[in-house]
Amino acid sequence: MDWIDSEAELEALYGAAVPAALVKVADRITPEYRPWIEAARFCVLATVGPEGTDASPRGDDGPVLRILDAHNLALPDWHGNNRIDSLRNIVRDGRVSLMLMIPGETNVVRINGRARLTADAALLAEFETRGRQPRTVTVIAVDEIYIQCARALMRAGLWTLPETRPELPSAGEILAARSRGDIDGEDYDRSWPKRAAKTLW
Secondary structure, three states: OOOOOOHHHHHHHHOOOOHHHHHOOEOOOOOOOHHHHHHOOEEEEEEEEOOEEEEEEEEOOOOOOEEEEOOEEEEEEOOOOOOOHHHHHHHHOOEEEEEEEOOOOOOEEEEEEEEEEEOOHHHHHHOOEOOEOOOEEEEEEEEEEEEEOOHHHHHHOOOOOOOOOOOOOOHHHHHHHHOOOOOOHHHHHHHHHHHHHHOOO
16 A cells, blocks of 8 residues: 655646635634624534543534634533543643534534633532533634535535434443443443433533
């Protein structure tokens, strides 16, 4: 296998970026990008740390991100499994990327920036939902924001429900296999919907 090991080799294969791919990039939250952020209930948060990279899904029943000002966003950390992989990375290396997706939209918005964590009581209180507050909030300083070409989501037919769903191992089956039976997979799958409903926030 011949590997591509230099930017020069790569650029020779692809050529120059089209002008629209460059002019769309902003270094702040512009009036045009604000509605996209406010409409997004789901994003993927990518971080980097000493062990490597991590990408984590984040979602909410309203905007997943809050715009603090033209240069800063806030992302509350709601109830999860306490692995805190993304948060560990942020305290060690603040570089982050976000990919925002809106159901039905084939364009996505990408954000690159630098993040810090806070447990500031006043800020946590602003996110209170159903009597609960996040344990931390990630504040992201935006370095660049831009809309992404729609081709990937169009190719994948991401928002088109398939006629038949693929037969996949359940979360319980995976846990049972990985724990060599220490976790009861059937019980996990049976109890998960009620447990999740009580711990979304």
